[in-house]
Amino acid sequence: MIRGIGAERTVKVSELYRGPYTTDLKPNELITEVRIPLSGSRGVYEFFRRGGASFPSAIIAVAYQERDGVITDSRIAIGAVYPEPVLVSGHLNGLGIKEVRAKVSDIVNSIFSSIDAKPLEDTHAPGDYKVKVARNLLTKALTEIASGSVQYIKAPVKDELIKWEFRDSVEYVGDLIRVRVNVNGQWIEDLVEPRLLLLDFLRRHGFREVRRGCDEGKCGACTVLVDGRAVKSCMVPVVRVSGHSVTTIRGLSKGMELHPIQRAFLEEYAMQCGYCTHGFMMVTHDYLTNIDPTANDDILKLSIKNICRCTGYINIIKPLRRPPNTYNLNNRINNTKQKVLIDYEKYLRVMNNGHKHLHSKYHQ
Ligand code: FES
Ligand code: FES
Secondary structure (H helix, E strand, O other): OEEEOOEEEOOOHHHHEEEOOEEOOOOOOEEOOOOOOOOOOEEEEEEEOOOOOOOOOEEEEEEEEEEOOEEEEEEEEEEOOOOOOEEEEOOOOOOEHHHHHHHHHHHHHHHHHOOOOOOOOEOOEOHHHHHHHHHHHHHHHHHHHHOOOOOEOOOOOOOOOOOOOOOOOOEEEOOEEEEEEEEOOEEEEEEEOOOOEHHHHHHHOOOOOOOOOOOOOOOOOOEEEEOOEEEEHHHOEHHHHOOOEEEOHHHOOEOOEOOHHHHHHHHOOOOOOOOOHHHHHHHHHHHHHHHOOOOOHHHHHHHOOOOOOOOOHHHHHHHHOOOHHHHOOOOOOOOOOOOOEOOHHHHHHHHHHOOHHHHHHHOO
16 A cells, blocks of 8 residues: 555555665655455465574465365465565466475476576575575475465464554645654654655754664664664654654663663673664564563574674673563662663763773773
């Protein structure tokens, strides 16, 4: 669903994408909803991602319908391996579910030999490696299908998409739009260009702790909470959050008292230059508050996909390793012996200017 001024339209995903960085969106339009039909198919989804990469090196999705143990319709999609996703329709049609097991390697060979495209090379994986991984993932998916245990495709439950309502009606003043955003408890009203990003709005209003990294939704350095959910502020026009509440890392602490997550990161020295740190803390907060309060370090490690350009992941994982109750998000630090009182302004200044003082003054 796409909305523009006074009009809305529906566009198929296949018609929306027009090439790298180019879509069918017109200058005054935004995507407001993505509809995925649930077709009664069964499906398997496999992906492989290396290290802290935001995007997988290979993705395989197989969807199929069956009647009396025979596949009546099927689609196999291969993503992240070739310059464009590859969709193979009908390849499994007519096969009995139990027959799939004996034919797994034939199916995999015939699908990959029919693809007439050169695999992508990227910093995470050379092309031939991506193809090898994708073949293994497809083998795994087909083997699972042959076991007969594959379920109907369900909508995501845990990490559901955020759906914001426009709380304020859009008011134009000339070419500008009036927005009101509650940042860290204070309402800020401004006239903005329709495409101004939340990231730029926040920095313009002095919230310099929100960092610009990649500017294209990959690194997470710009993450803030919108109504409590982690959002990459470089991806959201500020108009979209008018009437909503935004929390930056500054809004997590209570005056001089750090939030438990901030304290954990500080005590574990989970930063080198500190540029990515706010983003990591915001995502950790969202995960432990909204998705899985008892997540262990393995789950957090897999779920928090931000990028640390200093590659300081070892120390970033340490605060995530704390037992879940250390992060009692409703009860801030209540053990006075453990309480770290800190001059937050000073801490912020140090975080903005580099780590040397932080290390010697606050961490020893
Ligand atoms: S700057 Fe927003 S995700 Fe990188
Ligand atoms: S970018 Fe993560 S500490 Fe420097």
